[in-house]
Amino acid sequence: MTEYFFLLILSFVMLVGMSAYLWHLYKLKKKSGDSYKIEIKNILALVFFILLSGALFVHSLLDLPNVLANKTEQYKGNCEVWVFESARGGHTSVEFENHNIMFPENYQGAEEGSYYCEVEYYPRTETGKSLKLYETKGGELLSSK
Structure with a gap:
């Protein structure tokens, strides 16, 4: 935030x-x-x-009311994770359906690939708040933020 x-x-x-x-x-x-x-x-x-x-x-x-009210949307399902690294730490991008959710920091432990995700994000700016990655639905939690 x-x-x-x-x-x-x-x-x-x-x-x-x-x-x-x-x-x-x-x-x-x-x-x-x-x-x-x-x-x-x-x-x-x-x-x-x-x-x-x-x-x-x-x-x-546009997302200020949602951030102040802590109003987020959630998605649970299959997603693609992309990790972009730079000198300042990079960022993580999670793609699902018609959404591309950006996490400002490099998500520790996440590797590029297909996962089952639980994503909490602000709807207008599509900025991520929390992310949980599973290998498959109902599988072991690989990493969370």
């Missing part, structure tokens, strides 16, 4: 910061007239980051 709030706050700070910087450039240009020119690539880069952080903020904001 801390990853969710970190992403929400970071995207909000980026959105406000980039918007304020664009406003500052506009005011600076207006104050000094045509003598100060802003390169189009700088404006496009700022607009790109504003749109990116805005989309990330809105996407994260």
Whole structure:
């Protein structure tokens, strides 16, 4: 849950910061007239980051009521597990039906493959809260988070 709030706050700070910087450039240009020119690539880069952080903020904001109320959806059934490793630890992706649930940290003990899963996740952002992996239905618990 801390990853969710970190992403929400970071995207909000980026959105406000980039918007304020664009406003500052506009005011600076207006104050000094045509003598100060802003390169189009700088404006496009700022607009790109504003749109990116805005989309990330809105996407994260959609699940805020579910996160605060601890309202999750559950799935039990067959799934595919994908482990992505990087220098920062990576993440785990669980695919079932039409869903792709992401777990921010690398799920310890999980290996790529087909399992019987019990997944608890936030429905709008499809961010995982808990995961239990079984070799088969009713089989031994391989790992859980």
